[in-house]
Amino acid sequence: MNWMMRTGGAAPALPTAEQAEPALLVEALQIGLVGARAVTPVVTGLDLSLARQEVLGLVGESGSGKSLTSLAIARLLDTRSVRVLHGSVRLFGRDLLACSEAEMRAVRGKDIGMIFQDPMTSLDPAFTTGYQLTSVIRRHTAVDKQAARRRAVELLGLVGIGDPRRRIDQYPHQLSGGMRQRVMIAMAIACEPRVLIADEPTTALDATTQAQILELIKNLARTLRMSTIITTHDLGVIAEVCDTVAVMYAGQIVEHATTEQIFYHPQHPYTERLLLSLPRVGVEQEMLGIPGAPPRAGDFPPGCRFAPRCEYVTKPQCVANPVPLKQLDAARGSRCVRSEQLTLQGVRT
Amino acid sequence: MTGSTPLLSARNIHKAFTIRQSALGRAREVVHAVNDVSLDIAPGSTLGIVGESGSGKSTLGRVCLRMVEADRGQIRFGDADLRAMPAGQLRRTRSHMTTIFQDPYSALDPQWTVGRIIEEPLRINGSGGRAERHQMIADILPLVGLSADAIHRVPRSFSGGQRQRIVIARALVTRPKLVFCDEPVSALDVSTRAQVLGLLRELQREFDLAYLFVSHDLGVVERMSDRIAVMYLGSIVEIGAADRVAQGYRHPYTAALVSASPAPDPLAQRARNRVVLNGDPPSPVDIPAGCPFHPRCALAIARCATDKPELVMGADGHGVACHVTNADLALTGDGLLDSVLAGRKPAVERTIS
Secondary structure (H helix, E strand, O other), X not given: OHHHHHOOOOOOOOOXXXXXXXXXXXXXXXXXXXXXXXXXXXXXXXXXXXXXXXXXXXXXXXXXXXXXHHHHHOOOOOOOOEEEEEEEEEEOOEEHHHOOHHHHHHHEOOXXXXXXXXXXXXXXXXXXHHHHHHHHHHHHOOOOHHHHHHHHHHHHHHOOOOOHHHHOOOOHHHOOHHHHHHHHXXXXXXXXXXXXXXXXXXXXXOHHHHHHHHHHHHHHHHHOOOEEEEEEOOHHHHHHHOOEEEEEEOOEEEEEEEHHHHHHOOOOHHHHHHHOOOOOOOOOOOOOOOOOOOOOOOOOOOOOOOHHHOOOOOOOHHHHOOOOOEEOOOOOEEOOOOOOOOOOOOOOO | OOOOOOOEEEEEEEEXXXXXXXXXXXXEEEEXXXXXXXXXXXXXXXXXXXXXXXXXXXXHHHHHOOOOOOOEEEEEEOOEEHHHOOHHHHHHHHOOEEEEOOOOOOOOOOOOOHHHHHXXXXXXXXXXXXXXXXXXXXXXXXXOOXXXXXXXXXXXXXXXXXXXXXXXXXXXXXXXXXXXXXXXXXXXXXXXXXXXXXXXXHHHHHHOOEEEEEEOOHHHXXXXXXXXXXXXXXXXXXXXXXXXXXXXXXXXXXXXXXXXXXXXXXXXXXXXXXXXXXXXXXXXXXXXXXXXXXXXXXXXXXHHHOOOOOOEEOOOOOEEOOXXXXXXXXXXXXXXXXXXXXXXXXXXXXXXX
């Protein structure tokens, strides 16, 4: 699907076995919060497949587990408090969870680039942008100082920073929020990683800056042929940049599909209500919202986790047993036992 | 707007903050947060203020409630001159103008029970005896959707949306006439946001409240407001009825803001051309001369760099501060957006400059 979109709908050549292998394959991932006495599962049984050059959106509200999932993929969880309990994460077939910490340091930055929400806390305030950028370059490639600096200037230009020769010697506090996020992106793509993980990349930014940064991420993903995961709570971001979407709720993926399917023909009541919760400039549509609040980790309902807030709930189907993710067609799946009976409302065009 | 006397009326407000000063008091850095802003809020209505960070929207709200003192300008609340008010009268007036803050996590004392939190403004005002105050709390809780047993609990046991309901109860318990809502849903999740906005609208009808509603989210502001003011670097660049500003906007910055507002509609989103502004907003320390938006404006003409445009109000109560669009009234809504996208300098350029 994704491959066809990129080639403008021309008949695709048959993919070879190697091309068919996803860039990233997450299976049965379970993440737990480590407490004093017990481990509380927060992400349970998560499967995710990121095709080559696909831009996948992982959307969910706070506490849904989307950020933990993206951090777990890069093995960046603080293991004192959060731990992967089981499952596998394969990057082009290589099991990342089996890698040593030293091997992971080589993977991060080189094979996986990461962008975080808040560029002010992710950049070191004590060093110039140039120093931070050249450290990344020199860690992963055998180049001398001058070559690294030339590359750093080139990267700053690539991410749209005007006057890169001056900016390279400035400190993070001398840059605006949008520019800091551009520097973060430059660091993430410095070694041309094959996979880019962006965790809420525009949440801390203003609307007009967000538009610029999304445009940049979209263009870089295309030109550098990166496979990309973007986590966000904002369906507008998804609509703007993603090919496919996985919707997370209470530690599970409740629906996954192409972006257009998700927005116009949702197959899970949570997705429907999330779409109807958004205000839209210039469109009269009642904002409905969802009654109640998501369950907390450790307090997940035994059946469908959305059932207590769902208006379509029927007993005992919905509340008795855990609901598996049902594959509806090649691209999509839904964790709703009633998805085939319900006609859910998408965004009106 | 016309007809009824405004509940709150602010004229020519200026507010600057000194953020850095050398030992000799010379080299100063001054943030010009609000520059010559005037606004009116009618009783029972909502004025939305939308702008990005650094636009001065929150400062304007705080100045209007005299939470910080304006440097210059007049503020009238009903018949009274708010800025000339002595402390005692100001304190009594404060019970009629309250605030809902952005972050329900930091706005509530974690050690206080909900009952004490909501009672606090009543105690400060010296309203009623103990029993009467408790009755007022018992009355407000169901109105914000909290159960009666909430009064004995502490904020920690509530979710973000419920905490914001506590903040709302505290703001409304004194039965105010005006509530300053400072990004009231920005810290909340999408699904909770709609509930809280719905509640605010219900309460507005119930108590005939006026809202000064500040947010960076144009979609939210449009949904909540009767009138919208768009702020950029301390100035109101456009003001008018909510649908006029959101759809028939006449300022190039509003056009950029509308086109940058993410729509949950992938086909429309990808089909439309969006205005991607050059660069970042300049810092409010160093506001450009002339129109504050001119360095980033596709329609700017020579005059924009030197003369600050006045907010010219039309008969319909829609006003815009722009030399270009005020000279060409056809530049509005989608037509304006097209011109901005094309970077087209309109034909009026020759006649103005």
